[in-house]
Amino acid sequence: MTPLPLLSILLTPLIILALATLLTWVERRLLGLWQDRYGPNRVGPGGLFQAVADGIKLLFKQDWIPPFADRGVFVLAPVIGMMTVLMSFAVIPVTALSGIAGNLNVGLLFVLAMMGLGVYAVVLAGWASNSKYALLGGMRAAAQMISYEVFMGISLLGVVMTAGSFSLYDIVTAQTRMWFVIPQCVGLIVFLLAGIAETHRLPFDLPEGENELGAGFHTEYSGMKFGMFFIAEYAGIVLISALVTTLWLGGWQGPVLPGIVWFALKTGAVVVLFILLRAALPRLRYDQLMALGWKVLLPLSLLNVTATGTVLMLRSAG
Amino acid sequence: MTLTATVSAGLTRPDALTGAVSDLCHSPVILASQQERDGVRVLWIAASDLRPALARLKEQGADALMLFDVTAIDERGRLHRNGQPEASFTVVYHLMSLAARADEIRIKVPLTGDAPELPGISDLWPNANWYEREIWDLFGIRFTGHPFLRRILTPPTWTDHPLRKDHHARATEMPPYSLTEDQEQHEQEALHFDPSLWGMKRHSDHSDFMFLNLGPNHPSVHGVFRIILQLEGERIVDAVPDIGFHHRGAEKMGERQSWHTYIPYTDRVDYLGGVMNNFPYVMAVETLAGITVPPRAQMIRVMLAELFRIASHLVFYGTMAQDVGQLSPVFYMFTDRERVFGIIEAICGFRMHPAWFRIGGVAMDLPAGWDGLIRAFLDDLPKRLDEYDAMVMRNPFFRARTKGIGAYTAAEAVEWGVTGPGLRACGPAWDYRRHAPYACYDQLEFDIPTGTNGDCYDRIAVHVEEIRQSLRIIRQCVDNMPAGPVKADHPLTAPPPKARTMQDIETLIHHFLSVSWGPVIPPGEARACVEATKGLNSYTLISDGGTTSWRTRIRTPSFAHLQMIPLLSRGVMIADLIAIIGSIDFVMADVDR
DSSP states (O other): OOSOHHHHHHHHHHHHHHHHHHHHHHHHHHHHHHTTSOOSOSSSGGGTTHHHHHHHHHHHSOOOOOTTSOHHHHHHHHHHHHHHHHHHGGGOOSSTTOOSSOSOTTHHHHHHHHHHHHHHHHHHHHHHTTOHHHHHHHHHHHHHHHHHHHHHHHHHHHHHHHHTOSOHHHHHHTTSSSOTTTTTHHHHHHHHHHHHHHTTOTTSOTTTOHHHHTTGGGTTOOHHHHHHHHHHHHHHHHHHHHHHHHHHSOTTOOSSSOHHHHHHHHHHHHHHHHHHHHHHOOOOOHHHHHHIIIIIIHHHHHHHHHHHHHHHHHHHHO | OOOSOOBTTTOOOTTHHHHHHHHHHTSTTEEEEEEOTTOOEEEEEOHHHHHHHHHHHHHHHGGGEEEEEEEEEEOTTOSOOTTOOOOSEEEEEEEEEESSSEEEEEEEEEEOSSSOEEEOOTTTSTTHHHHHHHHHHHHOOEEETOTTOOOSSSOTTOOSOTTSTTSOOSGGGSOOOOOOHHHHHHHHHHTSOOGGGGTOOSBOSSOBOEEEEEOSSOTTSSSSOEEEEEEETTEEEEEEEEOOTTOOOHHHHHTTSBTTTTHHHHHTTSTTTTHHHHHHHHHHHHHHHTOOOOHHHHHHHHHHHHHHHHHHHHHHHHHHHHHTTOOSHHHHHHHHHHHHHHHHHHHHSOSSOOOOEETTEESSOOOTTHHHHHHHHHHHHHHHHHHHIIIIITOHHHHHHHTTSSOOOHHHHHHTTOOTHHHHTTSOBOOHHHHSOOTTGGGOOOOOOOOSSOSHHHHHHHHHHHHHHHHHHHHHHHHTOOOSOSBOOOTTOSSOOOTTTTTOHHHHHHHHHHHHTOOOOOSEEEEEEEEOSSSEEEEEEEEOSSSBEEEEEEEOHHHHHHTTHHHHHTTSBHHHHHHHHHHHOOOHHHHHO
């Protein structure tokens, strides 16, 4: 689909990384605004280059691996985290004309598969660190992400059934008349909550829960290996937001402005929502999070699938 | 929950102690009785009679009798003992009945010899455990029958007992410190936790326990505090708090500093409480010296102390929200605290540790325009508190994390020596400002907020309501500030008046001596207690007729409260423990002193 596939393969990860880095600055400035303080405002215009300065600092830090860690896996874990998030972007249709993998007919399944693999990053990091805090964080991550994966998938089914396709392009084009946010709002809520859990952000940031576990699964990480977890988390937020845009908010579609601008605006709005949640809410406890998942969100998403199916069947029958 | 003042709800038999004490007074076990300047009755009992006597008192005092403090005095070389029984060391048990009026008694046990021993009482009052360990650590007095008589404030490798009079008090009295690699290794190994020492198992029938070191450096332990957790998954099987990392020997310093120059040290005991710490100290010195503080100084003291209560509670409120993962409130509350510090700075010239109280009054009169500053703050804070209620107290996630977590009953609170908001959260409307009014609290109107469940949420709710009550007290102080001097006209106040020093030699000499040596306080013993930010804070001072104290005992609320952590944390998750720690409201400097 794209005119220059190679160029876009090279460019997309760079853009995503730049965006994720920029997002760290956006988040800190927004949190500052909401919390009656400045946030980073010294380096460059409005503190914009703070993100660059942080990146340089992380790059030049000693690349230290704790002597008690399992070296191979310890190094591999952040790479997996980074890779899976970046791979997912391959099928996100930013505009009608872009996307590395083109119109993959199982695009959505591909994204879900990549997210599923992402769990390994956290679990392996917790395990390979060979430290108690990291292990507890890894355990929490395994339980949390695997459970939330289940209804994240189910919450998407409503959209897939309505659009009649797993292809992200087809799902966007199916929203020409009406965004799925209206018929599929239950699915959206479940997906958003699962997405927060998946990117382990407050109020579901238990794998790192700093007040309890220091830094959780990445306690032993420093330098650029920590940086990769960090950036992967922000790239993950962009990914979830981009998915919300694609699946519920009509993707690139919108009047007057070009598609890519609409896509960026919608994704940006969801990202800000993520940050606002972080500014506002306390963290749930491990068992409360699991109870919420299995007792509320799972039945809710199943109900959504049933209701969607019934409506579709009635409509096709009538 | 009701936030109104009811008298001692939950505490029964309000005047039990009086009867029990008069019974005890007439029994033959009493060696002597002593009446001190602070009006607290002191009874001397031989070590062998101690346990039966205390057991009887406890039985008669029912669930309202608190073991308030246990401490010791090194009597060797003391000059003015005024007919007290012969002793080289004395162990003091301070009991307090949480009745309609605070009713107190001190029981002293004379001990002879260089390595004295007496029966422990940690089976009668569980909170005696740490106090007895502290006395063993600092005085080298053994308690037989103690379950774990090991050092608590000094490192496990320590060899001396620092509060003994023959122990040096200054670094200059020691050779230069050096640490060889072997010593370092030895010290580090001593910090290794050995579960078998505590009678803990390493594994249950079906799984191995994980032993997790929470602290001494951990984001949520509020300072240097270590808790060793025995974990099964994320559930806590048992916990062992380890304190002493913040021990600076504040009590020992009291024996070296003059009565006046010790004031700044008190600020740093509960470092969030500022002048609240000066309060009991100067009151105790004034009791010893027989100084009456003028009304204006009293009211300035109360006003500043209440401002510090607000500052401390705001820190508590913000960090509590932070502990359960809410990021923003702490910033708003620290901003408000800055406004409090703005006022404190305008009045005192310092922010956190103004050391503003003086023996006999306060350092200086209020500056011009002080009332406008305070009034603006009084008008503004309630609105912001209402916003915080919506953001924190009514937040469903916050409630889910704090309701029903870390609950204890009023009876347990008394048993463990819990005072302050932690006690009121379980029901009793018991406040030292009301039940034993000091300074000018008897002229001020305020309610005593209480909770019902004694859980984390109620403790926070009580703190929040106390901020509002403090605002009310401060407004009354601003409206009714009396005119007059801010320092007593008394020869023992410090610093001494300077006005006539350049006119006659006699005044000059007195001034010179009083400044260079400090005042000579008449011999005796006095204790003063205040309702501090975190609970009851008291100073017991013994003067041997010198320019320094013979013994300075600081009873802090945080020390007592931390002891409860194992009880509260058994069976909960790590995240709950963090909420419990946050809701206890302690600072480590206040624990270790």
